[in-house]
Amino acid sequence: MDMDDALKTFFSEARELLADMETALLGADESPTAELDVNAIFRAAHTIKGSAGLFGLDGVVRFTHVLESVLDEVRAGSVAIRGPLLPLLLRCCDHVGAWVDALESGAEPGPAHRAVEDTLLVQLRAFLDAPAAAPEAAAAEPAPAAEGQWHLSIRFGADVLRNGMDPLAFVRYLSSIGRVERIVTLPDAVPTLEDLDPEGCCLGFEIALVTAADRATIESVFEFVIDDCELRLVPPRSRVAEYIDLIRALPEQPERIGEILVRCGSITERELVEALGVQREADPAPRLGALLAEQGRVAPEVVEAALDRQRQVRETRSSEASTIRVDAAKLDRLITLVGELVIAAAGARQAGRRVRDLELQEAHATLDALVQDVRDSALNLRMVRIGATFSRFKRVVHDVAHELGKDIELVVSGEDTELDKTVVEKLGDPLMHLVRNAIDHGIDSPEQRAARGKPARGVVGLNAFHDSGAIVIEVSDDGGGLNRERILAKARERGLVAPDQVPADHEIDQLIFEAGFSTAEKVTNLSGRGVGMDVVKQNITALRGSVALASRPGEGTTVTVRLPLTLAIINGFQVAVGRSMFVVPMEMVDECVAYSCADGHDYTDLRGGVLPLVRLRDLFGLGGVAPARQNIVVVQCGGARCGLVVDALLGESQTVIKPLSRMFQDVRGISGSALLGSGDVALILDVPAIAKLALARHASRAPSNDYDRQRLVATV
Incomplete structure (x- = not known):
């Protein structure tokens, strides 16, 4: 490793230490006994200072030396971390982060940066016994x-x-x-x-x-x-x-x-x-x-x-040293090669079936098992805990709540839930919008909370869990809920809803995802420009995910984001309609049943329950004559179930997801494509979108009798 690589490692580790320092600062603010948090904060500042000194980054060393001196006073009990010092230390974290960003880009910090540093140094030295002294000079020239x-x-x-x-x-x-x-x-x-x-x-x-x-x-x-x-x-x-x-x-x-x-x-x-x-x-x-x-x-x-x-210390360090950093580009290259290996193995398997050689087929079965193990291991390398993403919002809640004059607590659960690193990186901005919205629009003012008999401290929740092969993230608040009357009035004013139209509550809720839609009475740093929720929906949709919203007047709002665990390789179930082949994500498949009904209904009875149907032949306009005996693939997504009517079932296979070109990105019901072992291209079905379409269609079409109507309403 040359010095450039070592410097890159320093920048990466410095950001991690700053994140740990920020988390510890916020924890020290909430913890009744903050001694351990203060020690963690001091160690982070000391480590950054020492590492910066190794690379000759004198500016970072000088600033962190003063910061370290103040933290040493906190450790000694001479200065209290709560009160005015805490926001100052948070601003110091931001300033060191700005130093790191500037140095990584190869640019020298400008006058504005130095002006901020001078102000911070004056404020830091006010907490020291000898504020006029220059600690860095004292360290270089001892008494x-x-x-x-x-x-x-x-x-x-x-x-x-x-x-x-x-x-x-x-x-x-x-x-x-x-x-x-x-x-x-x-x-x-x-x-x-x-x-x-x-x-x-x-x-x-x-x-x-x-x-x-x-x-x-x-x-x-x-x-x-x-x-x-x-x-x-x-x-x-x-x-x-x-x-x-x-x-x-x-x-x-x-x-x-x-x-x-x-x-x-x-x-x-x-x-x-x-x-x-x-x-x-x-x-x-x-x-x-x-x-x-x-x-x-x-x-x-x-x-x-x-x-x-x-x-003991050496053993601990040895355990920590067992992990290594891997360049993201190398990891992406590995996943790409594993994807090609999956496709090649599928082609070899089909070739073995054509020659009907049992020994060759057994060898291919062993190869398939090994390829699947390699695939799973490679994908696990990209899986990261979402807790690191959640922790960054503690600072957001702290700063925004202080700006708005609200007392808000962030409650996080499901931090150990894992998902693909690429998904995590693209999830940060949408979650930021949702959290800031929950603070600004969701949590009501202290006066309103008192009038409604609520605790003075509002709660914003972040929760993550796995469900049917997907990750579900919930952003909730215990505020006043959506003001549907104001939303509807604003929508009619903009022509989104006809004056005589009376939409249902869930339809009103969906209006906040319209581009440029805002009910804020004035423009602030946080809201009022109508840019936010529509961007959230676009970004989540681009990740093959979906957004749902549930609001209870006077109780709060929950936004649910559902995303695939990975964007690279999935277990798929192949089906055929005529000569066209499709792939259904295996984690969403409940069962397959034979279907021979020719009455043309878009629902069927499945063990005493109403199952809405979507005929892929009609949905995609494939034409041709359907066979007398078809099949239904029962899929489930987010608690909703529907049946996909197909001609043939081709079985389970590993599927490498290939993105669609821009020309086909707006095609309804398709989320990607896959190259099969035979060389054919199969389309990957967007099951959440198809299920939503099926349920909406059945909600607008009343069944022929009251009994079926009641069962259908219960299903939807």
């Missing part, structure tokens, strides 16, 4: 009375370069916490030219560092490479025994290490002779024991406890 010379012995591991780390960057960063007096580079581990690995690291350093920093601060410099190096520290004014331990621990010859220690100024010639004398004693334990007792070293049980703790 002389607190100075001391530390000796650092570092041996970098062979894989440190492969892991994207630059050893010299860590050494350079030491200058930010003190003054490097002397440094000796040790090339002793460099092999012969024939055995040299150009990607391996063989470097070691002995460093004399003058600083007022403590051991934890010095060790934190090497936090990101601690598992890839051996770091030993000897504090200022240490006795000879400390250097005896160091000489014994290092791999080089004792005489050479002693010479290096003298060159660094860490020990004198006399102390070196004494240390080497102890090193050569046959049994140095008594001498060393006396020296340790003289220095007041800690008890053995304390040392053992510390070692146990260190082992």
Whole structure:
């Protein structure tokens, strides 16, 4: 990994840390005991500062140093995080994020950015004991009375370069916490030219560092490479025994290490002779024991406890290191290849059936099972938890509620629900519209809530769960519900509804998805321009999803978004109408039944219940004569059931979804296409749209008798 790749990793990790920091800040505002949240906030700021220092991003280091100083005061209990400090810290998160965005784009922050930074620094320093002091200067030039010379012995591991780390960057960063007096580079581990690995690291350093920093601060410099190096520290004014331990621990010859220690100024010639004398004693334990007792070293049980703790930390880091980052483009390429593999395997299976070779067919069955496992594993690589998307709305609710003067709580459930990464990325903007709408239009004012006997704090809910092979996301609020009278009046004013027309409640609710529709009395930062809900519907539809809305006057509104789990490969059920082939998503198929009714009704009796029918031949205008015996594929979507009348059932198969060209994007009832193993093209049915069409058709056509009418109404 070169420095450019490492810098990209820093930008990515910095954004993750900022997101964690923001979540912890919002949690600290709500939590009665915020100590753990404050520690998490401090660690995030400290890690960003340290990483930025490795790459020479001095602007980020200077700002986060002041931020870290304030957070240190919070940890010490000198400053309360609640109150005016909390929104200031949130703005600091945004500012560091702006730094990261600017640096990633290769642009220097402009005057507006620096003006914001100056304002934030003044406000941050107001929380420090010495607001006029420059903390970054204090860190670089410690008070002389607190100075001391530390000796650092570092041996970098062979894989440190492969892991994207630059050893010299860590050494350079030491200058930010003190003054490097002397440094000796040790090339002793460099092999012969024939055995040299150009990607391996063989470097070691002995460093004399003058600083007022403590051991934890010095060790934190090497936090990101601690598992890839051996770091030993000897504090200022240490006795000879400390250097005896160091000489014994290092791999080089004792005489050479002693010479290096003298060159660094860490020990004198006399102390070196004494240390080497102890090193050569046959049994140095008594001498060393006396020296340790003289220095007041800690008890053995304390040392053992510390070692146990260190082992636990290393095990945790090892577990965290078991995950790797994969470039999204490489992952997309893998999914594409898996899709081609699925198509090729389907073609091989059909070829095996044509030659009627049982051994070949068994081999293809084994191949199909393996391909399906590979497909599932590849798709799982793209599956991510939706909780990360949900968590970003805590800040939205916090800021917008404060702007509107409302007390609102965000309740999140189903954070562990997984769906395709591509779907998650495209879902952010629609959900943002829905959440902001729930805050602005949904949650009523404190006065209205008091008059209706509701709690002063409003609730906006985000919920996700799996249903019939799809993911369902609900955005709800406990506000006043939709004002249908105002919506209808606005729709008549715009000519969307005729003056004498009296639409049903659910039809009125759907009017808010019309382009440019708004009932806001004035334009604000949040609403009034009629841009929002129509965009939500368009974006969800583009993802092969659907949007439904349910509102209860005085109780609240729930918007339900239904989306496919993946946009790449699905299990499909193939059917045929004449010479045309279609694919029904397998997760929506309930059952298949034979059908021979020729009465022309668009519904049938299925075990005592009314089942609306959609004849694909008529829906798509395919023509031809239907066979005497047809089949019904019973599908279910969002609690609604209908039957698809087809000529033949071809069975289940893995289906690679291919998007339709722009020319066919508006074709009703089709969501995509698929290339079959035979080379033919099959169309993938948009089951939610077809089911909605069937139910709407039957709702407008009364059945021939009251009994059928009652059963049909119950079904719809």
